[in-house]
Amino acid sequence: MPNLDDERFEKYLKQFRPLAPDGLPAEIRRAPRRHSALAIWAVGATAIVIIGVASLWIVNDRITHQSNHSASVNLPTRTPSLTMREANELLVKAPSYKAVMNELAFPPKSSTTSNDKQSALAMLSEEKTKL
Amino acid sequence: MDPMQESVAEIDSLYREHGPALLLFALAIAGERSQAQDAVHHVFLRLLEKGDLRRASDKKAYLFGCVRNAILNECKRQDRQSPLDDSAWFDPPDQDHAGEQNLRRAIAALPDDQRQVVVLHVWGELTFSQIGDLLGVSSNTAASRYRYALGKLRDLMLPRENSCAESR
Numbered sequence: 001m002p003n004l005d006d007e008r009f010e011k012y013l014k015q016f017r018p019l020a021p022d023g024l025p026a027e028i029r030r031a032p033r034r035h036s037a038l039a040i041w042a043v044g045a046t047a048i049v050i051i052g053v054a055s056l057w058i059v060n061d062r063i064t065h066q067s068n069h070s071a072s073v074n075l076p077t078r079t080p081s082l083t084m085r086e087a088n089e090l091l092v093k094a095p096s097y098k099a100v101m102n103e104l105a106f107p108p109k110s111s112t113t114s115n116d117k118q119s120a121l122a123m124l125s126e127e128k129t130k131l
Numbered sequence: 132m133d134p135m136q137e138s139v140a141e142i143d144s145l146y147r148e149h150g151p152a153l154l155l156f157a158l159a160i161a162g163e164r165s166q167a168q169d170a171v172h173h174v175f176l177r178l179l180e181k182g183d184l185r186r187a188s189d190k191k192a193y194l195f196g197c198v199r200n201a202i203l204n205e206c207k208r209q210d211r212q213s214p215l216d217d218s219a220w221f222d223p224p225d226q227d228h229a230g231e232q233n234l235r236r237a238i239a240a241l242p243d244d245q246r247q248v249v250v251l252h253v254w255g256e257l258t259f260s261q262i263g264d265l266l267g268v269s270s271n272t273a274a275s276r277y278r279y280a281l282g283k284l285r286d287l288m289l290p291r292e293n294s295c296a297e298s299r
Contacts, residue, residue: 006278009285013253016221016234018155021171024146024179 142178149191152255153198155220159238159250160202164218170201192261195251199265230288237287245280252277 082104094100150171157167174197178184187193220238223231238246247266251257252273259277263270 005285006281009281009289010253013234013284015224016231018151018254019219019222020151021154021168024143024172024175 138184139179141184142175145184145190145194146175149194149255152250153194155254156195156247156250157198157202158220159246160199160243161206162239163216166205167202170198170205173201174198189261191255192257192265195255195257196265199247233288234284237284240287241280241283245276245283248273248276249280249284 087100090100090103091097094103153171153174154167157170158164161167161170174194177197184190184193219228219231220235221231238249241249244266248262251262251265252259257265259270259273262273262277266273268276
């Protein structure tokens with residue numbers, strides 16, 4: 001038979017309700033999912049950056065390779081082609097046949113440089129004058 | 132709803148339903164609110180990490196067992212049990228804060244094994260069989276500890292309660 005006093009006392013005790021704990025932080029609760037999503041995004045972004053850098057590097061490498069190649073190929077074509085008309089003009093103007101041949105073999109170099117390029121010798125000479 | 136979300140929702144609901152009694156049980160063992168709170172949070176965060184509770188046949192008893200282990204491990208790690216702090220454990224009826232303090236002190240004055248049994252039975256609403264399984268004793272032992280505990284609580288509390296009742 002149950003002790004009524006005990007029962008009443010138990011009921012009295014139950015009127016005191018235990019305090020609730022602080023809530024679980026929502027960000028911790030969803031941390032595993034967020035971490036996995038972040039990891040996927042990070043891996044994707046890293047892959048895109050790596051691919052971008054690699055493709056840029058390859059394209060740059062090809063461009064420099066092509067420019068080097070075209071520079072080496074174009075070198076001989078820099079010498080102007082001699083036409084019959086030009087040859088006749090040179091023969092008329094030049095004092096002698098030997099002078100014509102010299103001019104054709106060793107064309108005068110232009111001393112002018114483009115705006116964006118400077119002669120290293122000119123720069124050095126300027127430095128000397130400053131000193 | 133995917134199984135992961137389902138599991139999170141179930142753990143959330145268990146936290147809301149049993150959180151207060153689990154915190155009280157942790158307080159009854161540890162004596163200090165922050166330590167008790169940490170233990171309850173630790174248990175639920177571990178559950179959220181693992182993602183399911185399906186292996187536990189009796190979820191409520193399992194949660195109390197987890198909290199008890201967490202607290203005892205922490206006490207063992209610190210090699211001490213904290214003295215009872217002054218923070219409230221209960222939401223008292225009719226703003227009876229003096230009664231709350233008396234109850235808290237009376238519970239704290241009980242021996243460890245009786246204190247755990249009384250909290251598990253009154254506020255955890257576990258049967259003596261569940262309590263016996265949890266504490267590793269027989270259900271009869273759990274029941275007798277409860278009777279002793281209840282008697283002591285009554286002795287400690289009722290003189291003051293009676294005086295309060297008479298004054299009303």
